[in-house]
Amino acid sequence: MQSSSNAFLRSLFPDQINANCKSRPTTAGSKIRTQANRLVDELMKCTPHYIRCIKPNETKRPRDWEELRVKHQVEYLGLKENIRVRRAGFAYRRPFNKFLHRYAILTKETWPRWQGDLRKGVEWIMKSVNMEKSQFQLGKTKVFIKAPESLFMLEDQRDRRYNQYARVIQKAFKKYFARRQHDRQKEEAANLMFGKKERRRFSINRNFAGDYIGLDSRPLLQNLVGRREKVAFAEVVKKYDRRFKAARRDLILTSHSVLLVGREAVKKGPEKGKPVEVMKRKLDFEDISHVSLSTLQDDFLILHMKEDYDSFLEIVFKTEFLLLLNKKYQAQLGREITVKFSNSLEFKVKKEGWGGGGTRQVKFISAGTSDMALLKPSGKVLTVVIGPGLPSNSKPILQRAVVGSRQSRMQGNNFIQQHSALKPQIKFQKPGASPSRPAPGLPPGSTPRSSIRAPPPPSEPAPPNQPMVRPGFRLPAISAGSGDFPGQVPVMLTPSTVRPQQSAKAGNQRNFMQTPQAGLAGVKRASLNQSATHKPIPGGGKPRPPMKPKPALPKCKALYDYTAQDLDELTFKEGDVIEVLKEEAGGWWQGRIQGKEGLLPANYVQKL
Known part of the structure; x- marks a missing residue:
């Protein structure tokens, strides 16, 4: 083009000469050599057994496929016979180290690393998958597998083992994630009440469940709520009216409102008198102004409305409800709900008839030790008396260690050992042995323990009707002429360690410890025990009748x-x-x- 007389053509195809490059230009032979090396590199990424070149066309163009020419070459080059011979023998061959590296995960002995002979490791894997000996052979450095089905079986076992380990990891992560989520919920709930309200002892570390009435098994409630509505919290609560009378309600918290479901009897029809669930009230988040609670550990809560009467409720899981209500309220309206704490609350009641409506007051008093609230209504004022709970600055105890791990079990054992060491333990001292810890000082006038020595054996047999002290009877060591006092180490009394005078005197002082005679009541109990041991056989020894078959379902x-x-x-x-x-x-x-x-x-x- 540069030799053309047209200037426009010469400008379209400039002569690009690199003055810095002094190497020879590429020739046809170098191009073929480079392409062949690249092809061999691609082939060696696999495990080729037989390589043959097929000429697809005569035009030397890509993607030009002449099927008859290719079939002719395959037939006359003997490729079919080569493949048949390959299939008749051991088609798959692999070095021991590569085979172990791929299939070591199939057994615990070879995973993660096989320490012994490579040949033994391959034999162990084949034995673990129950592969017949006729389906494989072991050479000097390679393993040979005959049927493709055997190789596919190994691959299937490998995939299953990876799936099994993946499920184990997934289960552990889900367990960790759920525990972390529970801990986060506990912290968020504690922050709502921190420094403002006392907490109950057995609820501060409780995990949150959400559904406490079993909505999945109650289709009528689902119809009232809506099958597509997502329920965040559901619990059976108590709702108090203007006269402070309690009524059962099902409180259901959804993404947009708070529902109160009650029960009414059917007035007409064949099911007259049967109670059915009805929607008593629906409180949308836009209509809720704030929530009021007391500073004590009670379960009362008031939902204040903007232009309607309020709802005075007693909710057992109030902390969980308040946390979820705050989250849903913030997601719906973009701000947190207002929560007020006071021991003197006021709420509006429903207007009924002429001159109805008005307000009611609730006062909370901390008195006594009971965790149950005592209600004392008086006119328009309700007084709630309840004992003190945990301090308002209490925080839940979070589990930092993984549950079920070795570290947590060791911590649990240390906790048990530490607390068992705090329990009082009574150690019995052997005769003549020194105490394990210094004994407290004795009162004045008493005989020291070290002065009591074992008497020599008697030279004559004991007289008849002599009282005997049994070795298994344990009493605290008490000095002569003194009473019991705390802190003294108990000693096991034996005939050789008790003097006759001291045992007689101590026996007179300890008569009050002997079990009194049973009298007529003991005789009656003994007769009852004897009759209980000789009870007659139920049914007079007759065989048990067969059980009635279960009624068939309609x-x-x-x-x-x-x-x-x-x-x-x-x-x-x-x-x-x-x-x-x-x-x-x-x-x-x-x-x-x-x-x-x-x-x-x-x-x-x-x-x-």
Whole structure:
């Protein structure tokens, strides 16, 4: 192009000459050599056994494939016979060290490192997977596997072992993450109450569960809440009215509101008088102004509304509810909920009829030692009396060590040893042995312990009717002429360590310690014990009657096909027979089909 007479063409193709490069230009042979070396490098990344070049076309262009030409070359170069011979023998061959490196994870003995002979390690792996000896052979440096299925089995075992270890790691992480999340919730809940309210002794370290009424097994409540609504907290609480009378309510906290569900009797229809769940009140977060609590350890809480009457509730798990309410409130409105603490609270009551409404007062008094609140209503004032709890600056004890680990078990053993060392232990001193710790000083006039020595053996037999001191009877050592005093080391009394005069005198002083005679009550108890040992055989020795068979569950037949819309529903087809476990009033039954339990619509089935 540079030799062209057209200036425009010469400008399009300038002559790029690198003056600094003094090497010879690449030739065709060097290009072929470079490409061949690159091809060999790519092939050696695998384990090639037989390499043959096939010419795909005559045009020397890429992606131009002449199928007849390729088939002709494969047939006349003997590639088919080569592959058949390869398959008839041991197609897979691998050095011992590479085979061990890949499949060592299959056994505990070879993982993470095999310390013995490589050949023995390969044999151990083959034995662990129960591979037949006809399917593999061991050479001097390589292992040969015959069938591809055997190799696939090794790969499958390897994948399963990796999955097993992955599940172990996943389980440990989930356990750690859940514990850390519980600790974080405890800290956040403690910060809400820190320095403002006393805490209960057995609830400060409690883990939070959220659902305490079992919403999964109560479809009627789910219908009231909404199946798509996510429930953060649910508990049975007490709601107090204008006369301070308690009524049971199901408190349910969702992402947008607080629900109070009560029960009313059906007034009409075949189910007249049957209690059913009804929505008593729905408190949206936008309508809640603040929350009031006392500074004592009681469970009372007031939800104050902006333009409506308030709700005076008694919630056992108030700390967990307040924490979750604050989180949902902040996520919905972008600010934290206002919480006030005072021992004199006031709330608005519902307006009923002409001249209704007004306010009620609640006063809290710390008195006594009971953890249960004592209610004393008087007109429009309710007085709550409760004992003191833990200080308001109490913090939960967080578990820093991994539960179940060796370190935590060692810490637990040390804790037990330390606390067992604090318990009083009575050590019995042998005759003539020195005490293990210095004994306290004796009162004046008493005989020192060291002056009491064992008497010589008697030269004559003991006279009849002589009182005998048994060796197994243990009494605290008491000096003659003095009473018991705390801190003295107890000693085991034997016939050789007790003087006759001292034993008689001490026996007179210890008559009050002897067990009194049982009298008529003892005779009666003895007769009852004798009669209990000779009880007659139940049923007069007759064989036990067979147990009654369990009643068969009612069944129903599907009239139409139904596909489950939620996780707790059943999928069935027309004509399927379903066992009915429970018939609910809301139009949903609980049934079982093919071992799976769930909910099904009642209008899709017909009872058999």
